[in-house]
Amino acid sequence: MEQERDAAAEKVKSLGKEVANLEAQLEALRLGPSEREVLEKDKSMLEKDVQKFHTIVEDLTNTIVMENKRISEENEEAEKRVDALTVNARDAERMKRKLHAMERDIAETELARNDWEEKCWDLDATLAHKLKELENLSIECHHALWR
Structure with a gap:
C-alpha cells in the first residue's frame, strides 16, 4: 500500500509538473499572437513591400518615358x-x-615619317657597325699594350 501510495504520489507530482507546463503554454498562447495573426502580419508587410516595389517601378518607367521624350524632342x-x-x-x-588638302598633308606626313624611320634604321645599323669596330679596336689596343 505504501509503495502504491508513493508511486501515486510520484505520479501526482509528475502530473502536477505537466499541468504547470501546459498552463504556461496555454498562457503563452493566450498572450501571444496566433499563427493566423502572425501570417496576416507577414502578409500585410509583404503587400506593403509589393506596393513599394510597384511604386518604384512606376517612377522609373515614368522617368524613362520622360527621358525618351526629351531625347526625341532634342533630336527633332x-x-x-x-x-x-x-x-x-x-x-x-x-x-x-x-x-583634299588635309588628305595630301596626311600623305606627306606619312611619307616623312617613313623616311625618318628608314633614317633611324640606317643610323641604328651604322651605330652597331661602329660599335663593333670600336670593340675590335679596343681589343687590338689591349693586345698591343700587352705586347
Missing part, C-alpha cells in the same frame, strides 16, 4: 537646325578643297 530640334543650314556650292567646293 537638331534635325530642324541641320535642315535649316544651307550649304551652297561654293561652301561645298571650299570644304572639298580643304578635305
Whole structure:
C-alpha cells in the first residue's frame, strides 16, 4: 500500500509538473499572437513591400518615358537646325578643297615619317657597325699594350 501510495504520489507530482507546463503554454498562447495573426502580419508587410516595389517601378518607367521624350524632342530640334543650314556650292567646293588638302598633308606626313624611320634604321645599323669596330679596336689596343 505504501509503495502504491508513493508511486501515486510520484505520479501526482509528475502530473502536477505537466499541468504547470501546459498552463504556461496555454498562457503563452493566450498572450501571444496566433499563427493566423502572425501570417496576416507577414502578409500585410509583404503587400506593403509589393506596393513599394510597384511604386518604384512606376517612377522609373515614368522617368524613362520622360527621358525618351526629351531625347526625341532634342533630336527633332537638331534635325530642324541641320535642315535649316544651307550649304551652297561654293561652301561645298571650299570644304572639298580643304578635305583634299588635309588628305595630301596626311600623305606627306606619312611619307616623312617613313623616311625618318628608314633614317633611324640606317643610323641604328651604322651605330652597331661602329660599335663593333670600336670593340675590335679596343681589343687590338689591349693586345698591343700587352705586347
